[in-house]
Amino acid sequence: MAETVLSINHLQKKFGKFEALKDITFDVQKGEVFGFIGPNGAGKSTTIRTLLGILRASGGSATIFGKDVWKDAVSIHERLAYVPGDVYLWPNLTGGEIIDLFLKLNHQKHTTHADELIKQFELDPSKKARTYSKGNRQKVALIAAFSTDADLYIFDEPTSGLDPLNEEIFQKNVLALKSQGKSILLSSHILSEVERMCDRIGIIREGRIIETGTLDEMRHLTRTMVTVQTRQTLPDLSGTDDVHNFKRSDDTPNKASFSVDSDKMDKVMQTLAGLEIIGLQSTPPTLEDLFLRYYQKDSKGDGQDEA
Structure with a gap:
């Protein structure tokens, strides 16, 4: 039986009277890539911020490694790597210094693997972060995450700002993690990216999970x-x-x-x-066909989730 790394059951999050998350239920198994898809404003980032212990849930439960994401956030983060969709860095540090700092914060060291990733992503680690474009800031965070030996990797729109070549490199490294038995939660609205890498998919709409399963299991809906x-x-x-x-x-x-x-x-x-x-x-049928079937009517979303 597969080992459950992440489990969410009827998760809810309210901001005053506004319900950002109404009913979120899914899990991520050891060694799988789980695609978490939906348009901006559907609740993806709110869910992830709750998983990271940044936000406290209003209802339901969420555990990672069998531990409560709010109460045990510190111990969970020791085994977790995270990349947001918009990375902010220390402007006066170089990219290389920031990568080393991220690794040190996770009690890990710079290795030859980190050097290989810097070459793959064609990042100049000697430049200060204030000179980096959005894409290069994403590269710094991705290199640090891929250099980290974690059990769960959470990527929230991680290829935002990357060109197609670097998106390809990202996908190759995610699949390498999977081959090592690592677990990955990938939040994305790039359907081709999800379709290529993910074992299972969860579709979120207006704060609710409306479908989960493998793409093959969902093809009957397309x-x-x-x-x-x-x-x-x-x-x-x-x-x-x-x-x-x-x-x-x-x-x-x-x-x-x-x-x-x-x-x-x-x-x-x-x-x-x-x-x-x-x-x-x-x-x-493709994942896009399935996705558009759910979103064929204009959806306002929750509008307050993602920046």
Whole structure:
């Protein structure tokens, strides 16, 4: 049985009468990357600040390593590494000095691995932090975190300000941590990033977790895009419950595109097979499809969560 590293049960957080978190429940297992996704203002950062012991929950419970996140915050932080989405550094210290300071605060030392990370991210550690761009400030925090031997890594929108090449380096290092049996909680709104790395996903909307599971488990909630051309007359399939947005081609006979509920694909394919398929193209559902299904209506969010 998998070991639970982080557990949240019906977590709530109120700021006066405003409910930032209404009902948050999920867990993170040892050796897994858990993707925590939702738009800005949905409650991701409030949840993470509560996990870090910065905010005190108004209801429910949250534990890390079996310890209460509020009462045992100090001992929890000894085994944890954290990178926020907007990093503030000491302006008169160099990047290298700050990395060493972060490591020292975690009772760890600068190693050759830290030097390798500095090269990977192409950071100039001799420059003072006040000269760094947002992306370089993120690099300092990420290098310090990846250099730290922790049991749980919490990343809150960590690639904000990074270029695609450095995003790639970030992803490679997260997967390396996973291969070492480390646990990672990744909060992000970059769906391709989550889809590539995460074992399981939790979707948050307006302070509530509305779905958790693997992407494969969630695919039944998504639709596959299909373009088909048949030899026999292609009937209008929009009358069936399983087919959506049916549109005929203007210039090719018996050709149409439509979307199908993924768990009903077999039924639709049986219908098409009887019409002698000439060409068929299907696009599998993505995390973005799933995400947009939940957010197809305008969501105001909580508006007070993330900066």
